[in-house]
Amino acid sequence: MIDPVIASRLQFAVTTIVHIIFPVMSMGLAPFLIYFTWKEIRTGAQVYEQLRTFWTKIFAISFVVGTVTGIVLEFEFGTNFAAFATAAGELFGGPLALEGMMAFMLEATFLGIFVFGRDRVTDRLYMLSSVLVGLGTWLSAVWILVANSWMQTPRGYEVATESGQPIISLVDPIAAYANPRFPWMYVHMQNAAVLSVALFLTGVAAYFVWTNRDTEFWRTTMKVGLAVLLVTAPFQAIHGDAYGRHVADTQPQKFAAMEAQYETDSGVGLKLVAIPTSLSDITDPHADDLFVIEIPFVASLLASGNDPSATITGLSDIDAESPPVAIVFWAFRAMVGLGTWFILLAFWGGYRWYQGTLFDDDLLAKAFMGSSVLGIFTVELGWIVTEVGRQPWVIQGVMKTHAGVSSSLTGSEALATLVGFVGVYTALLVLYWYVVIRLIRTEAPTRQPTPKRETNIPEGVVPSDD
Amino acid sequence: MTDVSIMATPALANGPLFGLPLEELWFGLVFAVFGTFLFLDGFDFGVGALFATRTTDGEREQLLASIGPFWDGNEVWLVVFGGMLFAVFPSVYATLFSRHYLLMFAILGALIIRGLAPEMYEQRHDEDWQRWWGRAFVVGSIASPFFLGVFVGNWLFGVEGVASIASLLAGLAVIALTIVDGAAFLGLKTRGDVRLETRSLGHLAQVVYLLLAVATLVVGSRSSPHVALFSVPTLGLLGLTVLLAGVHVVAGWAGRYYLAFAAVAGQVYGLVALAATLLFPLIDPATGLTVADAIVSPLSLNIMTIGSSILLPLIATYFIVLYSSFSGPVEEGESYV
Numbered sequence A: 001m002i003d004p005v006i007a008s009r010l011q012f013a014v015t016t017i018v019h020i021i022f023p024v025m026s027m028g029l030a031p032f033l034i035y036f037t038w039k040e041i042r043t044g045a046q047v048y049e050q051l052r053t054f055w056t057k058i059f060a061i062s063f064v065v066g067t068v069t070g071i072v073l074e075f076e077f078g079t080n081f082a083a084f085a086t087a088a089g090e091l092f093g094g095p096l097a098l099e100g101m102m103a104f105m106l107e108a109t110f111l112g113i114f115v116f117g118r119d120r121v122t123d124r125l126y127m128l129s130s131v132l133v134g135l136g137t138w139l140s141a142v143w144i145l146v147a148n149s150w151m152q153t154p155r156g157y158e159v160a161t162e163s164g165q166p167i168i169s170l171v172d173p174i175a176a177y178a179n180p181r182f183p184w185m186y187v188h189m190q191n192a193a194v195l196s197v198a199l200f201l202t203g204v205a206a207y208f209v210w211t212n213r214d215t216e217f218w219r220t221t222m223k224v225g226l227a228v229l230l231v232t233a234p235f236q237a238i239h240g241d242a243y244g245r246h247v248a249d250t251q252p253q254k255f256a257a258m259e260a261q262y263e264t265d266s267g268v269g270l271k272l273v274a275i276p277t278s279l280s281d282i283t284d285p286h287a288d289d290l291f292v293i294e295i296p297f298v299a300s301l302l303a304s305g306n307d308p309s310a311t312i313t314g315l316s317d318i319d320a321e322s323p324p325v326a327i328v329f330w331a332f333r334a335m336v337g338l339g340t341w342f343i344l345l346a347f348w349g350g351y352r353w354y355q356g357t358l359f360d361d362d363l364l365a366k367a368f369m370g371s372s373v374l375g376i377f378t379v380e381l382g383w384i385v386t387e388v389g390r391q392p393w394v395i396q397g398v399m400k401t402h403a404g405v406s407s408s409l410t411g412s413e414a415l416a417t418l419v420g421f422v423g424v425y426t427a428l429l430v431l432y433w434y435v436v437i438r439l440i441r442t443e444a445p446t447r448q449p450t451p452k453r454e455t456n457i458p459e460g461v462v463p464s465d466d
Numbered sequence B: 001m002t003d004v005s006i007m008a009t010p011a012l013a014n015g016p017l018f019g020l021p022l023e024e025l026w027f028g029l030v031f032a033v034f035g036t037f038l039f040l041d042g043f044d045f046g047v048g049a050l051f052a053t054r055t056t057d058g059e060r061e062q063l064l065a066s067i068g069p070f071w072d073g074n075e076v077w078l079v080v081f082g083g084m085l086f087a088v089f090p091s092v093y094a095t096l097f098s099r100h101y102l103l104m105f106a107i108l109g110a111l112i113i114r115g116l117a118p119e120m121y122e123q124r125h126d127e128d129w130q131r132w133w134g135r136a137f138v139v140g141s142i143a144s145p146f147f148l149g150v151f152v153g154n155w156l157f158g159v160e161g162v163a164s165i166a167s168l169l170a171g172l173a174v175i176a177l178t179i180v181d182g183a184a185f186l187g188l189k190t191r192g193d194v195r196l197e198t199r200s201l202g203h204l205a206q207v208v209y210l211l212l213a214v215a216t217l218v219v220g221s222r223s224s225p226h227v228a229l230f231s232v233p234t235l236g237l238l239g240l241t242v243l244l245a246g247v248h249v250v251a252g253w254a255g256r257y258y259l260a261f262a263a264v265a266g267q268v269y270g271l272v273a274l275a276a277t278l279l280f281p282l283i284d285p286a287t288g289l290t291v292a293d294a295i296v297s298p299l300s301l302n303i304m305t306i307g308s309s310i311l312l313p314l315i316a317t318y319f320i321v322l323y324s325s326f327s328g329p330v331e332e333g334e335s336y337v
Helices: A004-019 A021-043 A046-079 A082-116 A123-152 A173-177 A181-210 A216-250 A252-258 A279-283 A298-304 A325-355 A362-370 A374-388 A411-443 B010-014 B022-051 B057-067 B071-088 B090-099 B101-121 B127-157 B165-189 B192-223 B232-253 B257-279 B298-325
Strands: A157-162 A165-170 A270-275 A291-295 A393-395 B282-284
Touching: A004 A021, A004 A046, A004 A374, A004 A411, A021 A046, A021 A123, A021 A181, A021 A216, A021 A374, A021 A411, A046 A082, A046 A216, A046 A411, A046 B071, A046 B090, A046 B101, A082 A123, A082 A165, A082 A393, A082 B071, A082 B090, A082 B298, A123 A173, A123 A181, A123 A393, A165 B298, A181 A216, A181 A325, A181 A362, A181 A374, A216 A252, A216 A298, A216 A325, A252 A325, A270 A298, A270 A325, A279 A325, A291 A298, A325 A362, A325 A374, A411 B101, B010 B298, B022 B057, B022 B071, B022 B101, B022 B127, B022 B165, B022 B257, B022 B298, B057 B101, B057 B165, B057 B192, B071 B090, B071 B101, B071 B298, B090 B101, B090 B282, B101 B127, B127 B165, B127 B192, B127 B257, B165 B192, B165 B232, B165 B257, B192 B232, B232 B257
Parallel strands: none
Antiparallel strands: A157 A165, A270 A291
């Protein structure tokens, strides 16, 4: 029978990987919805009413699936990680309780008004509801990341042992909860969510542009999405660079795993592209053996902030178990690679927009379509770097993941729920995307496709049928 | 070990805030939050179960529309309950949830189906699709309170295995109670035949609930010595429940639907209060853990107390705004999304 520790870890991985899609959608959509609502109320323009109505439907389904998958995560700390919950409940339970009260309640109640109440409440209360729903989604991330950042870089606590079990008690709430890791994670995550949704919006809009069924609705969607992409994509890279420096300082073994740096070295280059030349390079990458295209000294520069010859401590010299290097190394490469692509895509789109040919470049439209869900995929990669890079610890330096698993759990119970979740969550994902795609196909304002444009006829000359 | 030593205000770390009996207050608050969840999401479950008795499209849409704006907020009370239990009684949260491992996932599975089904139901308007999602909605709405009831029964009676007769009876009692709750809610949200027919079903469920509640207690008290059947609080709360059941039925006949709904709320809180008084001073009979053993240290407890004192009144305001925005019966043509 399967080891309950392995089964619990896999189950938590599956349930978080699926769950995070929905908060990304709702947190990312929130600012767009506030903007559409505001424009609708201020200008009375039909296109903004359509935009608000349509994207609210996507928001609502994301929120529902996010709720039901989120309750699962909260309960899993008790069911599968009872030893962790007992030991760390005093520090970890508080933020979860506050998240429920401060954020989730705000979001869930005003969502009722936001989704169902357009004709029932005043413009003012309706506008306020959109802001409070958005605020709720963003506050939710505050508390979840307060809890998570404490697990990455724990402070403000004391460990005692009660009847053979470690009990972690809170001694300094400000040190514990105002954790230096928190602002890094929060900015990186929230910007990633907005960036992911901007990619989704432009990708879907590009589909209607490409099939010549674009209306003012889709053109506005594409412009708004692209404008946001132009800000968020470069910002994510600049911010991520500084975040990396913080990780190098506070979790050296995670940083070394991200770079597959086994030997301590100075003046280390940043491996821009790493090409595996053998199977073992994929499963067991070592910086020194890989065929890489690197920028000399940049990894050292990254880690230190100003010194190109700075020393990076290798995994071999860190007196602790290493995280699974291959997963962290490749997930990090893929994340950075995709992030770079998003910047190029934003600039490409921005240039076409500047030229006035944003809706005429088929290749650009295809690039946007292909990238529509890549933002969400990149968020997953980022979380894999963060969470796998912290292993073998569940609380860095304090408690190992295997020690956090419920002692009463049997292999067969854990396997049963793991198999159940793989089945149910696969079905859930299929249903979610089915509904989203169906909404896009049937509910969004489109027009009959017109014959392909031969040349760029100036707008206004083409008879519009929308 | 801490790098930074910004000292927490010593006053917060030394003892309970203002010398309040925080252990008892938090024990009561955790159950009050669970009661609020059971009352509010309870009518969502009840409406879901009663959905099975509606055959026309229009009536089914009415039922879905009646809970549409509310259910998500209602269900968050379960999240808050879980969070509070985790924050304030972490060892109870951990041992209780891990001991009833499969049951917890049965609850979660049922809640997933119940939450998803109405969303899916509205996505397409062909017959097969709606028939299957309608069924899923009914199954999820009956299974959720059942498993929740079994969980509370296992907790209260200190059941070690999967379930006992008493906890299964508790599951059935909670199903009946949510149907009472759902029917009383529909009294406020519908008109005409739907209102009258569900009212009769609600009254029937009320009788069934009383019988099951008494049966649960009688069976449970035989195996669990801490469940004192003939004590003042037990008999008092049972008497109150019978009285409120009478008020519910009579108010329903008189067309006083708000009063009927309030009488149901009283019964739900009465049930939860009964469970809490039967437990106290224990909090987990299966392990013999008491409230005083399980509570977190004063610093964390004080922080949670301050946070909750600010946030719970705010939450009450959100719910008042939400429910008053959608007061009165569902309008013609209003649907779920």
